[in-house]
Amino acid sequence: MKPLHKVTIHYKQTGRTISFDIPEGEHIMHFFESNGEPLPFSCRNGCCTSCAVRILSGEMDQRAGIGLSQEMQSRGYGLLCISKVTGPIELETQDEDEVYEMQFGKYLERIKSKAGNPFDL
Template sequence: MRKLIPITVHWRQQNRVIALDVPEGDYILQSFEQQGEPLPFSCRNGCCTTCAVRVIEGRIDQGESLGLSHELRARGYGLLCVARATEPLQVETQDEDEVYELQFGRFFGRGKVRPGLPIEEE
């Protein structure tokens, strides 16, 4: 039997707090859905920011996350659709536009957008 990890989601937009145990290794978003507590999502592939959260306490494994820069991940942001808890976890949902602005806002309206612009600047 796999270890259960307690996960608390502070869903800002709905003014709710949801606490569930998620089997170790399972995707957080999918496990919450299976337990009757669906959370915001869009692509389910770690490419958009609809399911973005900020980690309050704990750590997540999100190696499959393509939609967040390494910089934002280092600042504690994650995508629940491709996140797995590695220890007890508390997260807070974020507004998709807020995360998008943090990640890409510095490019738009400033003449820096060009085809092929990578998420990670070298």
């Protein structure tokens, strides 16, 4: 039997804090959904950052995600849709587009400021 770990999410948009004891190795988002607690998402493949969270304490296995840079991960962000439980963890949902803007905003600004071909980066 796999050990259980307490996973707590502060869901800022709803003002709720939700916790479950989840078996090690389970997908966090899937577990919350199957227990009646849907969380923010879009692609569900670790690409779009809609499900990004701040990691307040603990760690999770998010090796399957390609949409979050190593820099953002080292700054304490993670993607719920591809993450698995590795131990007790406390998370907080991001502000709308917070991670997307932090990660891609500099590129969008360059595109906006370009005259002519906006894709000539």
